[in-house]
Amino acid sequence: MTKLNELQKVRELYDLIGERGLYVSTNHDVFSEKPEEISVLQGAYKVPIIQPGSRAYNSALLFPTLTALMNHGTILVVGAPGIGKTTGLEFAGHFFSGTSLDDILEAEILGNPQLKTEDVVASLDTVKMVHDGIREVIPSKFLKCPVKIWDEVNRTPADLVSSAMKLVDTGKAVYQGALLQSPKGFLGATANYADEGTFQLTPPFLDRFDIAVMTTSPQPWDLRKIRGRGDEKLNGGLDKLLEIPEELRLDFEKIRHEINSMPEISDNGVSLVSAFADFLYGSIRYSEAASDSLTRATKGNAWQVNQDSATPGHFVDSPFTYTINELSVRTAKAMERYSKAFAWMNGKKQVELDDLKTVAPYLLWHKIQPTEKALTENPKYANDRIAFVGNLITKIETDYTELQGTEEWKNYCVALDALGEGRLFKGKLGEADVRKVVKNAIARIGGLDKPYALTLATHLASEYNNKYNGKTPSK
Numbered sequence: 001m002t003k004l005n006e007l008q009k010v011r012e013l014y015d016l017i018g019e020r021g022l023y024v025s026t027n028h029d030v031f032s033e034k035p036e037e038i039s040v041l042q043g044a045y046k047v048p049i050i051q052p053g054s055r056a057y058n059s060a061l062l063f064p065t066l067t068a069l070m071n072h073g074t075i076l077v078v079g080a081p082g083i084g085k086t087t088g089l090e091f092a093g094h095f096f097s098g099t100s101l102d103d104i105l106e107a108e109i110l111g112n113p114q115l116k117t118e119d120v121v122a123s124l125d126t127v128k129m130v131h132d133g134i135r136e137v138i139p140s141k142f143l144k145c146p147v148k149i150w151d152e153v154n155r156t157p158a159d160l161v162s163s164a165m166k167l168v169d170t171g172k173a174v175y176q177g178a179l180l181q182s183p184k185g186f187l188g189a190t191a192n193y194a195d196e197g198t199f200q201l202t203p204p205f206l207d208r209f210d211i212a213v214m215t216t217s218p219q220p221w222d223l224r225k226i227r228g229r230g231d232e233k234l235n236g237g238l239d240k241l242l243e244i245p246e247e248l249r250l251d252f253e254k255i256r257h258e259i260n261s262m263p264e265i266s267d268n269g270v271s272l273v274s275a276f277a278d279f280l281y282g283s284i285r286y287s288e289a290a291s292d293s294l295t296r297a298t299k300g301n302a303w304q305v306n307q308d309s310a311t312p313g314h315f316v317d318s319p320f321t322y323t324i325n326e327l328s329v330r331t332a333k334a335m336e337r338y339s340k341a342f343a344w345m346n347g348k349k350q351v352e353l354d355d356l357k358t359v360a361p362y363l364l365w366h367k368i369q370p371t372e373k374a375l376t377e378n379p380k381y382a383n384d385r386i387a388f389v390g391n392l393i394t395k396i397e398t399d400y401t402e403l404q405g406t407e408e409w410k411n412y413c414v415a416l417d418a419l420g421e422g423r424l425f426k427g428k429l430g431e432a433d434v435r436k437v438v439k440n441a442i443a444r445i446g447g448l449d450k451p452y453a454l455t456l457a458t459h460l461a462s463e464y465n466n467k468y469n470g471k472t473p474s475k
Contacts, residue, residue, distance in 0.1 A: 021229030028056035064092035072171035079215035089188040093147030107145035111156035122175040146185030153189040212366035288313035299326035415441035
């Protein structure tokens, strides 16, 4: 028998979960290559057809899979009750970490108003405290389990959610002055849609989740396979179905090394994926309402007047006008991480721009809030935030493509090269010449009537100021 590599094992396990009827959904919404789309109902909907030789996935199983392969991945699963949110996390945790389902269930916590910090993080050993006067911290089962599942997290009071943010973000927690480290593995949380028993999850807490998916109920034809696995309330359990074939046991350190080592597609030394990710970040970040200073003209500084409450500014239809808030640094890092993981899952040798564009809606939808302008253009964005982000990325990509065809962009690239002593000038320019090139490029690109032009002009000024800080350019 031919020995499988780690990618082949992961794919086999992914397929195995569906074949055994443990988590069945043919709602394919993620594709390794852009699918062919067939219009139905006079163009009101589009039905995707997979490209030959490519792969299709269900996001509610794919992204828990990729998250489980990371050191401390975090994922939020949102949807209606009873459609498999928790089940998907449990099975992904079992098959992709090797942790027994019993251990996962024993450590799992259920959000409720009576939940305490001791249930989530740790408690003190009261026996040692009373008899020996020693304050010994005992980590909770939830903290110690490699697969941490927080079910119905939005039924947890806000103060406890706030105290758990470090744990969700880093896998670390502090209790009674002791710093605790959870083992490598993922943390998954589920949230039902809002009802009278839920609390509003705060933006800072949501930002701690690298990625989020919206689950849907199974298609009618999937119920046959779900019934086919048997009824555990009648047949006594799932032991046989939960067995992991020995030849499919994973080498997690090797997988993480392979994912981390994935190079990006590049052009003349420029990483195209990172360049677009930076442009995406900058396009959402800008706020005309925040300040007249370009340094402070960001959504994060629009704390009194935001995009909805501000009077119309100079820019009307730019991408930044469609979101209330901006993206965090942790989100920018997650874009690189999941682009690599998705490219690896598809057997690619390098990360391509399409990989980023495919995963980005799932990285951003739970973090950025659409403006009234966005909801007026498409009221369904109030429900389908994934589609909202996908459409926003298309707008940003249009700007990016148009920019790269301009002379102003070429001037910008030349100025960056002069500042970095790159392939064009190779350090041959004096300080006065560099200053002239940079000033010209700032004026040229700053003349474009686009908000990204302001960002790029400011970038050149920042690079120049850093390079010559405290120095007098030669004449």
